[in-house]
Amino acid sequence: xxxxxxxxxxxxxxxxxxxxxxxxxxxxxxxxxxxxxxxxxxxxxxxxxxxxxxxxxxxxxxxxxxxxxxxxxxxxxxxxxxxxxxxxxxxxxxxxxxxxxxxxxxxxxxxxxxxxxxxxxxxxxxxxxxxxxxxxxxxxxxxxxxxxxxxxxxxxxxxxxxxxxxxxxxxxxxxxxxxxxxxxxxxxxxxxxxxx
Amino acid sequence: xxxxxxxxxxxxxxxxxxxxxxxxxxxxxxxxxxxxxxxxxxxxxxxxxxxxxxxxxxxxxxxxxxxxxxxxxxxxxxxxxxxxxxxxxxxxxxxxxxxxxxxxxxxxxxxxxxxxxxxxxxxxxxxxxxxxxxxxxxxxxxxxxxxxxxxxxxxxxxxxxxxxxxxxxxxxxxxxxxxxxxxxxxxxx
Amino acid sequence: xxxxxxxxxxxxxxxxxxxxxxxxxxxxxxxxxxxxxxxxxxxxxxxxxxxxxxxxxxxxxxxxxxxxxxxxxxxxxxxxxxxxxxxxxxxxxxxxxxxxxxxxxxxxxxxxxxxxxxxxxxxxxxxxxxxxxxxxxxxxxxxxxxxxxxxxxxxxxxxxxxxxxxxxxxxxxxxxxxxxxxxxxxxx
Numbered sequence: 001x002x003x004x005x006x007x008x009x010x011x012x013x014x015x016x017x018x019x020x021x022x023x024x025x026x027x028x029x030x031x032x033x034x035x036x037x038x039x040x041x042x043x044x045x046x047x048x049x050x051x052x053x054x055x056x057x058x059x060x061x062x063x064x065x066x067x068x069x070x071x072x073x074x075x076x077x078x079x080x081x082x083x084x085x086x087x088x089x090x091x092x093x094x095x096x097x098x099x100x101x102x103x104x105x106x107x108x109x110x111x112x113x114x115x116x117x118x119x120x121x122x123x124x125x126x127x128x129x130x131x132x133x134x135x136x137x138x139x140x141x142x143x144x145x146x147x148x149x150x151x152x153x154x155x156x157x158x159x160x161x162x163x164x165x166x167x168x169x170x171x172x173x174x175x176x177x178x179x180x181x182x183x184x185x186x187x188x189x190x191x192x193x194x195x196x
Numbered sequence: 197x198x199x200x201x202x203x204x205x206x207x208x209x210x211x212x213x214x215x216x217x218x219x220x221x222x223x224x225x226x227x228x229x230x231x232x233x234x235x236x237x238x239x240x241x242x243x244x245x246x247x248x249x250x251x252x253x254x255x256x257x258x259x260x261x262x263x264x265x266x267x268x269x270x271x272x273x274x275x276x277x278x279x280x281x282x283x284x285x286x287x288x289x290x291x292x293x294x295x296x297x298x299x300x301x302x303x304x305x306x307x308x309x310x311x312x313x314x315x316x317x318x319x320x321x322x323x324x325x326x327x328x329x330x331x332x333x334x335x336x337x338x339x340x341x342x343x344x345x346x347x348x349x350x351x352x353x354x355x356x357x358x359x360x361x362x363x364x365x366x367x368x369x370x371x372x373x374x375x376x377x378x379x380x381x382x383x384x385x
Numbered sequence: 386x387x388x389x390x391x392x393x394x395x396x397x398x399x400x401x402x403x404x405x406x407x408x409x410x411x412x413x414x415x416x417x418x419x420x421x422x423x424x425x426x427x428x429x430x431x432x433x434x435x436x437x438x439x440x441x442x443x444x445x446x447x448x449x450x451x452x453x454x455x456x457x458x459x460x461x462x463x464x465x466x467x468x469x470x471x472x473x474x475x476x477x478x479x480x481x482x483x484x485x486x487x488x489x490x491x492x493x494x495x496x497x498x499x500x501x502x503x504x505x506x507x508x509x510x511x512x513x514x515x516x517x518x519x520x521x522x523x524x525x526x527x528x529x530x531x532x533x534x535x536x537x538x539x540x541x542x543x544x545x546x547x548x549x550x551x552x553x554x555x556x557x558x559x560x561x562x563x564x565x566x567x568x569x570x571x572x573x
Binding site for chain 1: 220226230231233234235236272273276331334336337344345
Binding site for chain 1: 496497521523526
């Protein structure tokens with residue numbers, strides 16, 4: 001970890017020296033999963049009667065943000081699929097099995113952004129590729145910039161929320177949960193700590 | 197139920213009794229509070245139980261009771277959860293349970309309504325209003341009849357004696373609730 | 386006769402033996418069956434509830450069997466059995482006893498992985514005393530499946546051995562675990 005930080009610092013310095021001022025504006029953030037100021041929640045209908053609510057307990061990621069050119073922002077998130085948690089042990093075991101996420105075979109899900117468009121009011125659209133269950137598909141996330149500024153502990157933070165919907169079948173998850181449960185809604189909340 | 201029915205004119209309305217399906221956890225109590233205005237802190241209560249009565253066409257007979265195990269708070273961060281269980285927040289040793297009793301349901305539109313009731317949290321009882329959406333009802337694949345709802349509400353932490361300073365953005369907590377009940381053949385009062 | 390003697394098992398031990406045997410076979414079959422059910426199957430929920438409820442009751446019966454064993458007389462091995470037979474019977478018995486505890490325990494650890502209690506037919510709940518271990522649900526699940534298969538395989542060997550003694554050796558190995566009179570009842 002320390003070593004990686006050192007390398008990225010070195011790399012950062014070299015790049016900013018060679019590229020000049022244009023690079024200096026890009027802010028790099030590490031998503032604060034260590035103190036769990038980021039969440040990946042999902043919601044899927046249970047037979048049309050209620051919601052099955054769950055989340056992924058372990059993931060990590062980073063993003064870059066350029067206040068001058070928000071469109072240049074990039075995000076990468078890697079999710080441990082085995083950390084699925086719907087507050088029910090047997091159901092989670094089933095969700096980890098080959099019927100759903102098949103976490104033995106596909107231990108990671110991954111999102112890599114491709115483009116970002118932000119409006120003046122902070123709302124935006126983030127497009128990227130999600131790899132889940134071994135299938136990579138484009139997804140569109142509607143985002144909202146929540147805020148940014150110094151935190152009480154000497155760091156600088158920036159946060160976003162986002163929502164999107166996935167069709168389970170698109171990712172090769174064919175298990176029949178009934179017609180009301182073909183799509184899953186995601187609510188994402190990420191807060192990043194700026195890296196120096 | 198019978199006493200209420202007796203005072204009404206005409207035939208006694210049928211009141212359906214439901215037990216919230218926490219055995220298979222088809223229910224959830226989630227909360228969301230701003231973290232310094234930069235992000236959200238999302239959490240839930242893992243243990244609770246409850247029941248509700250629903251009288252089709254007679255919302256005045258509807259009633260909900262939910263008991264929450266406050267020690268089951270879970271924000272996906274062990275140390276923070278420990279802090280939230282402490283006297284700074286929920287004081288779960290002294291107040292191991294929170295309780296909501298919904299006593300008045302008013303339909304505002306088809307499939308929507310407002311549930312008014314009282315929430316007892318950290319030993320303080322205050323009125324709360326929950327915006328409700330009726331999600332659906334019907335027979336499940338396992339032979340029982342189910343009915344489910346979702347609801348949202350906001351609480352001001354200070355109202356319940358939680359004074360810990362989390363910054364100006366974090367004075368209110370938003371709740372998202374979903375309950376699915378399995379209709380009971382035995383009637384409770 | 387409730388208690389066992391040196392020659393034969395008493396009615397308590399006999400009832401424990403056959404009750405637990407029946408329970409093990411039934412739960413094994415139910416386990417295989419429920420594993421194949423799709424979510425929308427009418428039995429999906431009740432098969433699991435039945436398996437968990439019966440499993441906890443059987444676990445209690447096994448623990449009660451252990452306690453009873455502490456105060457009961459242990460029948461001695463039949464003199465007609467060879468030293469190898471006596472030794473292998475003793476090892477088999479120890480392994481079966483161990484598995485009879487480990488199988489329900491591993492099953493319990495699947496359900497308790499996230500802290501939820503196990504409901505036993507709405508009569509009472511068994512609290513989740515052990516939860517939150519890394520990958521508890523999945524590891525316990527693998528262990529439960531493996532040990533269940535092992536238990537059934539060993540129980541089959543145990544049963545075949547008893548039948549061999551009954552049919553081919555014409556001794557009292559099987560009879561003394563039933564209510565039928567012994568063939569060679571000398572000192573009863």
